[in-house]
Amino acid sequence: MNELTIAMPKGRIFEEAYQMFIDAGFDLPSEIDDSRKLIVEAPNERIQFILAKPMDVPVYVEHGVADIGIAGKDVLLEQHRDVHELLDLHISNCYIATAGLPNTQMDDIAPRVATKYPTIATNFYKEKGEQVEIIELNGSIELAPMIGLADRIVDIVSTGQTLKENGLVEYEKIVDISSRLIVNPVSYRVKNERIRQFVAQLKNGMNKR
Ligand SMILES: Nc1ncnc2c1ncn2[C@@H]1O[C@H](COP(=O)(O)OP(=O)(O)OP(=O)(O)O)[C@@H](O)[C@H]1O
Numbered sequence: 001m002n003e004l005t006i007a008m009p010k011g012r013i014f015e016e017a018y019q020m021f022i023d024a025g026f027d028l029p030s031e032i033d034d035s036r037k038l039i040v041e042a043p044n045e046r047i048q049f050i051l052a053k054p055m056d057v058p059v060y061v062e063h064g065v066a067d068i069g070i071a072g073k074d075v076l077l078e079q080h081r082d083v084h085e086l087l088d089l090h091i092s093n094c095y096i097a098t099a100g101l102p103n104t105q106m107d108d109i110a111p112r113v114a115t116k117y118p119t120i121a122t123n124f125y126k127e128k129g130e131q132v133e134i135i136e137l138n139g140s141i142e143l144a145p146m147i148g149l150a151d152r153i154v155d156i157v158s159t160g161q162t163l164k165e166n167g168l169v170e171y172e173k174i175v176d177i178s179s180r181l182i183v184n185p186v187s188y189r190v191k192n193e194r195i196r197q198f199v200a201q202l203k204n205g206m207n208k209r
């Protein structure tokens with residue numbers, strides 16, 4: 001019988017998160033890494049992993065079908081889900097910034113900002129007292145200023161390579177991002193001892209890195 005269900009994001013966080021579990025001594029099946037299965041059991045740990053889209057991890061945790069999840073702080077800031085943030089895992093580090101074509105001003109009358117983070121972008125410009133039109137995209141955000149869809153983008157920057165290769169420059173840094181361990185509030189109460197034990201083992205592995 002599984003004691004914990006953990007929602008793991010597929011994609012770039014997965015590799016680092018998986019390695020973090022291995023370093024902390026969790027006995028995980030190798031198939032979690034290289035199959036198309038979406039639910040993978042780690043019977044020796046009594047843990048079940050569900051493999052989800054990064055943006056969906058907080059949804060599974062909020063609804064309690066996963067007790068624990070790993071999510072980027074970007075996703076947590078964007079969605080405001082009813083989940084507790086337990087631990088900064090210090091993986092998938094990056095930041096959110098505004099960017100655009102070099103030496104360009106924001107259009108005075110109707111500045112347009114393309115992003116897949118409409119809440120973060122809206123809050124940022126609201127705090128600056130600037131009214132903007134948000135254009136929501138799902139990826140390849142850097143295209144928007146290049147083809148005249150927007151004056152600015154609000155997007156993730158890590159190495160800066162994507163901006164550079166597309167002739168864009170960063171204007172303002174908004175917030176640092178890393179992946180966080182999140183937990184369902186009811187699970188945290190009901191399975192408190194098991195979850196604390198799980199977190200302690202994970203922290204122990206992180207400290208040895
Ligand atoms: N270039 C990057 N470097 C480091 N971390 C990043 C980078 N881009 C995104 N991240 C972090 O990794 C998380 C997942 O990003 P990833 O690119 O795997 O998925 P996605 O773009 O949200 O979804 P998908 O590509 O599956 O539609 C983000 O929420 C963010 O926290």
Ligand SMILES: O=P(O)(O)OC[C@H]1O[C@H](OP(=O)(O)OP(=O)(O)O)[C@H](O)[C@@H]1O
Nearest residue numbers: 139140141155156157158159160161162
């Ligand atoms: O500073 P860099 O190291 O170049 O990384 C930044 C890029 O990484 C992310 O894109 P992703 O690869 O997730 O593709 P996407 O356009 O589909 O979001 C982000 O949206 C930037 O485009």
